[in-house]
Amino acid sequence: MLSYKELLRICIEALNIFSPDDQSVEEFIKDFLKRRPGLNDDDHTFIVEVLSGCFEFRKVIKVVVDGFHVLDGRNSLASDTNLFNVLCYLILFRLDELGMSHMKKFIQSQDVNKMYKFLRFFLSEANLDTWIYSEWCKEYDSQYVQEKIMLPLIRWKPQLDEHVEYLRAVVENRIPLKKTDVPLTNPQPFNITKPKPRGVPMPDKIPKLTRHKPVPEHLYRQPKEIENLARIREENRQKAEEFLLETESDQFKCANAEKSTRANMVMNRIREEEEAKLNFNKRHSQPIPKSMTQNRPIKMNAAAILREGALFRKKEGEELVKLEKLLDGAKDASEFESWQQKKLEKDRKQKETDLERKRMQGKLSREEAIIARQRKAKENQEKVTEMKMETAEMMQEFLTLRMEEEDQMRSLVEEIMAGHENTKIVKERLKEYKRKLVQDVNAQSRELMKQALEDAEAEMRRKIELIQEIRAMESIPINRNKLVDLTATAGHALLSEMSIVELRERLSLLKEEKKAVEEQRRDANIQEKQAKNDRLMENLACISVHRREMTKAAAMKAKQQSELADRQKRDLESDENLQKLKKQLEDKKAERLKLSRELEVKPTPSSATRTRKLLKERKQQETTRWRQLESSQMRLAKLRAGNLSSVPTRDKSNRGTAIIT
Template identity: 35%
Template sequence: MNSYLLQSIDDEHKNFILDVVSGCIEHKKLLDVVIDLFYEHHGKGLSRGDHSLYVVVCYLITFVLEDLGLTCFGVIVKSLGLKKVHTFLNFFFTNLITYIQEKWNTMYDAAYVKKHLIIPLLRWRPEVDLVMDQLAAKVSHRHHVKKAPMKTTEPQEFALTKPKPRPLPMPEPIPQQEKHKPVSLIYSYRVGKQNLQYFESTWPVKLNSAAILRQGAIFDRQVEEELQRVECLVQGAQEPSSFLQWQKEMREKDKLEELAKIERRRLEGRISYEEAAMARTRIMECNQKAAKLKKEETAEIMRRYAEKRLKEEKEMRDLVQQVAEGHKNSKFAKEKIQALKRSIVKEVSEQSQELLRQALEEAQAELSRRFEIIREIHALESVPHIRHKYFDDTETAGHELLGEMSLAELRERLGLLKEAQQMEQQEKWEHIQEEKHNKEQLLLQQLDTINLHRKALAQAAASRSGQSKLASLQTVTQDETVLALQKKLEEKQQERQRLKQIRNNKATTSEQTHTVESRTHSKKSSEEESWKDLERSLERHIQKDAAYVVSQRETLKT
């Protein structure tokens, strides 16, 4: 950023700025003494960020005021902060012959300081005082700004008008939801039927003993009720068989009508599906024709653009080759320097590796010696201490008690007691297992009777449902509307197959033509890619050389 600002100004100002910066660096110790004294006296109200500003002002007063002149000095000082510069100039000329001169005398010869620094500054003191007075006037004028006269309050009548009603809030935009295709009745009917079959299926259920006994009691009660009904019929009681037969026929009739209606809906849905498929194929053909025309137009445009691009690339390659030839010599010198540096680095790394290897061998030898000592200590510590103690378990303790016995006798008696307890537990376990086996046999008999009843009921229900389904299918297939819809569905399917065959024939011919075109296009694209790769490699080479040249120029400037 600073280099950019220096380049944007003219040469005269640039030279002046560079001279000031170099002078500040050259007389840094002398200027820092003055600035440190200034911060000691006025450090509370000053910022450390303005240190460089005070250094520049001190350098201009001390060394450049003779050459610069009072006018240019005043312009430079007024462009900076007025209050800051006024405070510094006041401190500088007030303490010039006291604190500042004493500090300078410690650094340089007193005669040199008085002749070349103090006397010229005292000679310029009256003219600098005029500049300080101007700065003080501007600072005081800035602080004493005239305030505008305050307006008197004028009473006004109350405006008791009705407030405007609040505007209604804007309604939030309703998000657009995607429209979902409605589920067809045929699909929902099939899913419901599958779920019904799943839940109606007789999966084997593992029953406990209470459930088995309860189910057996239910079947026994049903058998008793059936026997009582048969006895009543034998004795002459009447059975409402005619009414039940009429009710069954009416239900069958309603069921057949419902099945015919469902079949008609299914066929109508299939017909509408076939018509929609044919419409989609027609729309697809129209879109394919439009896309083919668009592809031809874009191919023509791309061909023209490719020709233009190849011409530009050829011109660019010629230019790149000319530039690359100019940079070959600099690249060779750079490679030679890099090879020399690599050889030096290799020698240094080999020496350092040798030293590291020797240090590692010494450390390993010391470590192995310590490990050997530790192993010997562990071996000495692990040797067991042999203690001999003889004990006879057949002798008593000799306390002369009533129940006193030896350890061997105690073990024998405990073993006999344990065997007696095990025998008693074994007898109890066998008794429990026998009762459990009897109970399981009873439950198995109950399960056999339950399964027999269920199989009989399932066979009867299956025979009845098969007869009803056969009758319903015969009646549904004999319906005239269903036959007409089936015929119409077959015609639509044949027409759709014919359109599909025509489309497949067209697709095979288009694929053959497309393969020929793709081969020619692939050849052109491969040539273009090879030229582009060459261009990219040359551009990278030029950028690297350009970066190296710029870095060399910057190092020379610094």
Template identity: 40%
Template sequence: MAPSYALLAKEAIVLLDKFSAGRQFLDDFIEDASKDLQNMDTLQKKFILDIVSGCAEQNKLLDAVINVFYGHNGKCISRGDRSQFAIICYLAIFALDDIGLQHFSKIVKSLDINKMHTFLDFFFTNLTTWIQEEWNTIYDAAYVEKHWIGPLLRWRPEINIFLDQLSLKISQGTQTKKAPAKTTEPKEFSLTKPKPSALPLPEFIPQQEKCKPVPSSTYRPPKEIQMIEEIKQKNHQKTEELLYEANMKQFRCGNMQKSEHTKKVVSQIREDFDSKLKFNSFQSSRCPSRKKTNNWPIKLNSAAILRQGALFDRQAEEELQRMERLVEGGREPSSFLHWQKEMRERDLQEELAAVERRRLEGRISYEEAAMARTHLMERNQKTAQLKKEETAELMRKYAEKRLQEEKEMRGLVQQVAEGHKNSKAAKERIQKFKQSIVKEVSEQSRELLRQALEEAQAELSRKFEIIYEIRAIESLPHDRVKNFDDTQTAGHDLLGEMSLCELRERLTLLKDKQQAEQQEKRVQILEEKQNKKQMLLEQLDTNDLHSRALAQAASIRREERKSRLGIRQVVPQDETVLALQRKLEEKQQERQRLRQIESQRSKTSEQAASQSVADTRNRKEKTWEEVELILEHHIQMETPHVVL
């Protein structure tokens, strides 16, 4: 395609002239142009259409340069060359890095050299002055500086060399055109020869007037097409999201482990059950436990499954290579391995001794913590006993104080009861006066209510009459004619005009077609997913077989190592371990002694507590009997005339 850049540029100029001459949408024009260019190569057609669509989209950017250029050089350059300047300007701004300076120079040389030299010289001379300012008013200044001004300034030295070559070529062309002036040679008059008759002028052919284009208000494309495209785009996006989600969460049915929700529910139940069993967990102190290894099942994705399969294949290949080396006469590093096993055995013995020491130290610390907790409980019991004695003393004083207050209240109640006898007659007179006032007020209010009821009934009857009249008017029949035919068109005599029924039918067919396409895509996606799932299941079976074989080999090696090293033998009893054991026995004996003392104290404290409870119960019964007697006497003094 490289040698035909000049022809492609000329074809693009012709298309741009057609687009600027007519008033139509860019997408429709590009579709028509692509149909006209079907015989061309795909890359060539793409190059032409990209240039035309780019010039139309960046019209403001190109007009900012070309309009000012015509303002400076409009007298010597015709307006018909505007498309040439637009395409050259677009290629220089947006496509110079892609096509290169060599092809750009060929395109320029294929056009009018004088005009192209004038335009390029004008463009690159004023690039960083007013052209940049005009572009900054249209786009962001930082974007213009980074994407357009910067690349053009990098090409500027090579463009200047190319412009010098063009100017040299123009000067050579003008010198060849200027031929040397010839001297006039006189000739004799030939009077005998008649003049030839002049040819008749051709008659003027009247040109047909251009028809006015149809205004945009006459016909507008229906909105249903745009709505269909939007729905199609949303469905496509939703399909991609579902496909991505299916790829991320696939093979869930092949996974034998529990789901995340089930694990959460089981863990919550276990935590609730454990929390019910932890009564005094804040006081407990246990031996430091060993490090637990949790062998939880791992959910593998497709990449992890394939990676694991590749690892097993590589291990099998390495094992085969090792066997081949042994068959060919290779040797194993047995001496080093024997020394390494001895060192490991020694380290294991030392580690077992250290583990035993740590265990004994933990037991000793546990016994010490238990004894400290016992001492703390004794101290707390003593403090609680003192608090109980102080509380009992305070309660006794409070009971005595309450008895004294009850005696004082009894005297006050007697004094008040004597004063109430004189006030009963005054209360009866006031009650009779109030009853007379209430009787008069009730008679007046009854008269007012009767008048208000008569007025409300009259108003209600008037409203009912108005409602009857309105309903009678509404019940009169009136014609409702609806003459609308779905199968008839509006009658605008347009090419694409159709009736409502035809529009619904076409939309239904289009919807059925889209649903069929979506169903085909869905079936294809499911088939691909099923194939991938089957492949991964086979890989999982292979990986499981390899892992079982490796686990079996590892268990065999572990048993052999245990039998050789004697892991189950008794840990050597060194001096530190023996000393720790003796210390542990002493702590245990001391703790047992404290436990016996505590049991004896608890028995004595229980006996004393039972005795104190009985005493307090007797005191409470006496105080409650006295309080009941006081309340009964108080009630009798307040209501002396009530018959029980």
């Protein structure tokens, strides 16, 4: 089985040596394959099919490949033409048989830059759907081209475009190359002589363990965690009821969005004071010009005037043609337009009623969903109570398992303590071995460092000698002055050779000729500008007339639209189905509010008194805590003041001792 690259190479070699004038296609393929006897059946079939297909559809393939060489492949080699022919044939006629995986392997076996450039040109919609399709239709029937060539290519085009993007990423070095996995080294055990079995040593005496303490009695009692959890649960419930009472009695400050009258008065006074500060240069200020407050027409440029004038002239021509047709006896389309307008109005009314009905149905379904959610919440509350009972039972089972595990761990610790005494001797031997190994490694590293320093010194001496030789060669002076004669030629023996003086004279003559041509162009431009201004004035007059008529038509249209909106509103209010849906929606809202009132938590008188007591206790705790904080801060301040007062005296005493010494 040959590789993908080898198969493409054989096909390209056959296309390169084929001559249609000397031999037929069948004979050439037979003779070519006789010279390659080592091919198996699959490779033989592939080469025969590709060569016969390239010869049969050479007109279709030639359109793509020749266009590529003319447009995008100017720098591509002529030897790559048959490579592009084979790939074009495989994509157009054999992609269904090969599959995308084999096609990718054929493409990746060649140079990435060549493949990306050719496939980007071939699969581009700007080329494939325009001139390539038209050239194929010149050679074959359009139906054959559409069914046999275009449809399979369009079906595979998304996957081909994806592979083209992958090639683009490879060309731009955005995909890292895959690293080949190096096989790991499998260590083999050393062939060491097995030691002889040792004699069984005498067993050591089993040490007698100290008598263990008896199991404490608190392990058989119920743990305090369960009582703490019940107490915390009751406190959380009381806090929730207390918070509920606070929210019902006190309103949030953010609920009242309006400011008070006093706040508004203060804000107005501050605003007036800030504005009064800006009147320092009032007598020098100037009023806003009227041109800034009035609506001025927008000044149009020449392109806009010509474009709008051409549009209005086109509309005038269309109206004249329509009037001429009416004079000749053509039928007026006003009846059809009125009938069409009535139908459109009817369809619009039906559409609006359907939209309103769907909106009401959506609101109705929302209410039903809220009711179902509330019922689900009620069911969840019942499930929570059941789960709490189950968790209590599981907690009891967990405690029993915990006691059993503690007994097992206690026995395991006693066994480990007995085995720790034998590990000390092994640790001391290991430390001695590591110490000797470190000493050997340090000696070897010192020898290697000494050898490296000697090599570096020899290399440095050689570089210094080489630099001295180069500097001595550069110090020799060189004369680089050269005399120039502007009247003499360079002496290259060319037909158009001239001196610099002659060149300057010719350039001055060319400048005078260019100046005369510019004067002629300037006169022609002035005449063209005058004619253009005349045309613009004519177009402006036409535009002003048409705009006046368009404003009148827009006013009439706005009036009709307002009347139409009023009529639509009356039609929606008179629809019976919508009224029924509104009634159903109100019923569902009432049912939802009823369920929400049932799910609300209502405090009892006993819980209310308990929450009041808790509020009072919490306030007392806060006051005591603040008093403690204040007292602690006062103590810290006194201590700091005492430390600061003692610092200068210590400095003075130190200074006095220094003077005495």
